[in-house]
Amino acid sequence: MKALKLLSAAALGIAISAPALAAGYPEKPITVVVPFPAGGASDTTARVTTQKMQESLGQPIVVENKPGANGSLGAGQVAKAKPDGYTLIVGSIGVYAINPVLYKSLPYDPTKDFDLLTVAVRTPNVLVANPNFPANSVKELVEYLKKNPEKVTFASSGAGSSDHLTAALFWQKTGTTGVHVPYKGGAPAITDLIGGHADVSFQNLGAVSNHIKAGKLRLLAVTADKRNPAFPDAPTMKEAGVEGVEVYSWQAVAAPKGLPADVKGKLEQSLTAALNTPDVKGRFNDIGFEVVANTSGQFSEFLNQEISRWKTVVETGKITADQ
Amino acid sequence: MPHVLHKKDFWAGVLYIVFGAAAFWIGREYPMGTAGRMGAGYFPTILSVILMLIGLLSAARAFAQEGEAVGAIAWKPLAFVVGSTALFGLLLPSAGLVVALLVLILVSAAASQHFRFDPNAAAGLILLVAFCTLVFVKALGVPMPLVGSWFGE
Amino acid sequence: METLSNLWLGLETALTFWNLAYCMVGVLLGTAIGVLPGLGPTATIAMLLPVTFGLPPVSALIMLAGIYYGAQYGGSTTAILVNLPGESSSVVTALDGYQMARQGKAGRALATAAIGSFFAGTVATVLLAVFAPPLADLALQFGPAEYFSLMVLGLVASVVLAHGSLLHAFGMIILGLILGLIGTDVNSGTTRYTFGFPEIADGINFVVVAMGVFGLGEIIGNLANESTRTVMAKTVTGLMPTKDDMKQMAAPVLRGTVLGSMLGILPGGGAMLASFAAYTLEKKVSKHPERFGKGAIEGVAGPESANNAGAQTSFIPMLTLGIPSNPVMALMIGAMIMQGIQPGPSVMTEQPVLFWGLIVSMWIGNLFLLVLNLPLIGLWVRMISVPYHFLYPAILVFCAIGVFSLNNATFDVYLMAIFGFLGYIFRKLDCEPAPMLLGFILGPMMEEHLRRAMLISKGDATVFLSRPISATMLLLALILLATVLAPAVRQKREEAFQEEA
Incomplete structure (x- = not known):
């Protein structure tokens, strides 16, 4: 009787101490x-x-x-x-x-x-500009940046955000500089971009696609390895002549x-x-x-x-x- | 030595100076930058200096103007209310919501002169704990453990 | 004509049985939750977001919107009854509303809030229906320079919130500004004054400060005076506003509605200023500014109307541009995305049923709120006649749980305890917390916009004066500051003359 108890206790112990037995997983929320x-x-x-x-x-x-x-x-x-x-x-x-x-x-x-x-x-991230910004393509933007160093404002969703680093990567790959203007999240950055208070920005495609369609923002390039089906006319960064700025x-x-x-x-x-x-x-x-x-x-x-x-x-x- | 005539103004001034000085002292590490490109320290430094000045003004004014005394600090309610709140935070993850609530309610209630643990109070206590459990945990899904880690799962 | 057919479409959508039901449920839930201190609309909507996934998009948004303005309304109830502002907007309501409650006029204060809110909500809904697109374009005119000047105006206005010493009002505002700096600096990413706690790397939540300073501070203060005075008035005089009250509140409601509707449109924190601005305006135009802070009905009517009007018009940038003007709108956008609707300018043209249905439902929801809450006033008033030593532990419980639910973190509960301690000290020293709270809200935004404006202008400070909207607001701030300081200066001079004589 005692042995039986011990045995069952041992069996129980094994069962408890073997969480690797995931047959039951998940057993709770x-x-x-x-x-x-x-x-x-x-x-x-x-x-x-x-x-x-x-x-x-x-x-x-x-x-x-x-x-x-x-x-x-x-x-x-x-x-x-x-x-x-x-x-x-x-x-x-x-x-x-x-x-x-x-x-x-x-x-x-x-x-x-x-x-x-x-x-x-x-x-993918996309490079968008206010429609009144003078550059119509990546090439024009790079030329403009070279002529006007430290003049063009790049809105980002925060210091150290992925779009901030994408802008930094873009500057490094094209040998240009701009003014980084951080915001508290993507939404206010996009708002100021539409309002013309900032010039350009790298943003998630999903967050700006409607604004691009409505003509409130100008799409310059997609930072993807291939063109996006929703915007087949927009070139990839590589097609626009900038290598190594593929960012998702x-x-x-x-x-x-x-x-x-x-x-x-x-x-x-x-x-x-x-x-x-x-x-x-x-x-x-x-x-x-x-x-x-x-x-x-x-x-x-x-x-x-x-x-x-x-x-x-x-x-x-x-x-x-x-x- | 002139007298402090307005005790409240004097201590409020001291409070501003303490906060201002602390903010200034901690903030001295943050880069100031320039007016065009302000650093993280620009705003805090200016604000803490202004706060210290206001504090000085308030403390100085206390010597010129008469005013009320501060009055006795109500240590018991202060300690019980602040303490019970902190205890709630402490007990919530370890002892669970039910125990944490009981402690919060009983300790804070003990701060009142009218505190008596009679059947009425007990009924209110149970009702309140049940209400919180049902509304916050069950209905709204606030992630609070009903029974904490001290009592097993 | 087009507006009429659009409104008709909206009516058809909003008046279906299920949408009416969801609107009602949203408003009910919102009110119930808003009444619980600490549990604001942001937390509530975040928690209920998953529930709405199963609903059709229109119904989901109608319900969420109902929760939003219902909670806003419920929040004022708590502010009036027990001096617990769960949101920035109800800080102002608490100032005079709570004083009215202490004088036995809780019912009249609540009814004033309900009627003012309903009127403001109606007007704002009409504005939303008729002028949404042009108003949204106006909002886009507001860049960093304009926002900075708006914040300056807001700060100057907050001096008026105090009814005691001017010096302390300034001191508390600056203290609030400094507390607001705690957290990560938006411009450089530096964390400031966090003492190494990652929990406050995003700053201290407003609710934590408000609950601590107002809620806990008030409880401790009341307990300290328990033996010398009764906490609540025993006799309640009238549940409904008298004819006189109605006359007194008409103009403030109107002014509040206009002011709130305008500020609500600005996505960069305008709606937050609505109730503060309305309070300042009322106190400034009043013939008896000394009554403010002591239970002036205008101090409830104006801000409550402004608050509700702003809450409705803050949907304008969200619906027409896809821009969230506050955390609740950000959640609504999240809800739309989850429903497969991409927020943005196209919502109005591609989803007219949703757009107009939502707008019409907001008016219906406001009607529900009025019908629901007027009879409830009696119940609320009876609730505060519960002996205080039973009431305050319950208030404390709701504060603690509410604050916990903000980030699901006990850290916030500890912080609230600290602010409760500070709140009591402030009270002992006659330092009023309301200006501090406004400084706390405005501080980070002001710094952010100032630095951004300077960054964009490449260090040229004249942008604040060369841009007309910004210059106008700075001028207004200057005038306001002069009128605030003038009486104090005059008084000083008179004192000096008297001494000489």
Whole structure:
């Protein structure tokens, strides 16, 4: 009798101490941390994707917004969370690739503290100008910049944002300079661009496509590797004569480092499946996003490339956002 | 030594000077920049100097003008209200919402002279905790643990 | 004519059974949540956003809009009853509204707010329907220089908020400006005054400061005087405004509506200034400015109308340009995107049903609010007759949970406790918190726009005078400052003369 009790206790112990047995995963609601306020690009990505994922995983997925410090507050918390598959993060290029090269002290290291799962979506940046700005093409802009150094204002969605760094990259590749005018987010930057208070800006295609269609902004080039179907007349940067300015804003999913292999597998599978359903794809396309849904290996290789590229840009341009 | 006639003005002046000096001291590390390209330190430096000047003016005025005394500080309500709020923050993740609420309500209520733990108060207490649980956690989905990490999952 | 057919389309959309229901639910939810201190419309809409995904786009937006203005209305209720402004706009309402409540006129204050809001909402909706596109273009004229001058005007106006010492009003404004600097500097990305806490890298939330200084400060102050005075008036005189009240509030409501509608259109923080501007205006035009801060009905009627008018017209840049004028509008844009609608100038032409349906629903929602809230006033008034020692722990609970829900962080709760301590000290020293709060809101925006304007003008400070809108506002600020200082200076001179004589 006593032996039986011991035996069952031992069996119970094994069952409890073996979380790797993910047959039951997920057994409770999963929390997806979005380190930005509700309504932004990361938030939209998380909500659209998880809505589909809950169907295949059979558990509710709760999106929790933990905004603060350019996303590093929420990312730091996820980095310290238990790697049991019940805490995930959906973050942007800023969280994964830019914060690490820009800030000296960061509460997380994206290459060491996360199990990278997949790059969910990406959207090209576009170079837009106020319609009254004298330059009609990238070539004209470069000439104008060379004639008027430190005169043209480049609006960005913040110091150290991906569009700020894209502008810096553009200056470095073309040998020009402009005045960087940071705003508090993309929306006010676009507003001032439409109002003619700033001259040009690199913005996410989705955020400005309607303004371009309405003639409120002039599209000079797409920073993608191919032309965008929505604007077939707009050249890519390469076609416009500027090499090496291919920049996407992307949103990716990760978990705290050390996920049990089968949990990771299950998550990857469910993520890719959800992202590839026509319904989800369609919704992302509507808002200018392109579904990537790559593997964790591809994500990690891509992340290393991105980090090293932005590191060069930041060092060459002597960009600081943290004194 | 002249008398401080207006105690409130005097201490308010001291308060401004303290805040101004602290802001100035911490802000001295931020780059000033120029008027055309202002640095992060430009605005804070100007503001903290102005605040210190206002503080000096207020403290100086206290010697010239008569005014009310500050009066006794109500230490008990101050400590209980501020303390219970801080305790709530401390207990929420570890002990969970229910315990944190009980502590917040009971400690803050104890600051009142009319505080008595009678059946009425107990009923109100239960009602309030139940209301918060239902509305905030269940209906609105505010991510607060009902039972914290101290008591297992 | 086109406007009429458009409005007809809007009516058809808004009056379907389900849309009416969603409007009603939104308004109800908004009011209920707005009444709970701390839980403002931004947090509420963020939390309810996922619920609306399953709805058709028009219904979703109608409901979210209902939550927005419902919460704004509910927020004034709390400000009046227990001196807890959950939002920048209700800080001003609390000034005179709470004094009215203490004098037993809570019902009349609430009814004034409801009627003023309804009138303002109606006018603003008409404005929205008729003039939306040209008004939006006007908003685009506002660049960094114009915004800076607007903020200067706002700051000068905030001196008028104080009814005590002028020197302290200035001191508290500057203190507020400095507190507002905490966080990341927009222009350089430097974090300032954060003491290494990433939690405040984006600045301290306004609600944390307001709840601490007003809410906790008020509770401590009341408890300190518990034995010497009753906290709430025992007798409640009339739930509805008297004929006299109506006469007194008519002009302020009108002025507030005009002022609020204009400021609401500006996406760079104009709506936030609406209620402050209205209060300043009322105090300036009043024959008895000394009554302000002591329960003047104009001090409730003007700002409440301005606030609601601004809330409605702040939809103009959102709907016509896709530009969010405040965090709530940003969430609405997020909701539209999730529904597959790309916000921007094309919404009006491509989604007329949504555009006009939403506009008409806003008027219906305002009507709901009035019908709903007038009968509720009796209930609210009875609520504050609950003994204070039962009431204040509950207020504290709602403050704590509300503040937590802002960022889902306990850090904000600690901060609120600190501001509660400061609030009590301020009160002991007769330093009024209202000007500080306005400084707190304006500080970061003012610096941001000033530096941006200087950056764009390449260091040329004359832009503020060479641009007509900016110059006009600076001139107004100067005139206002002169009228504020003149009485004080005159008084000093008279004192000096008397001493000489």
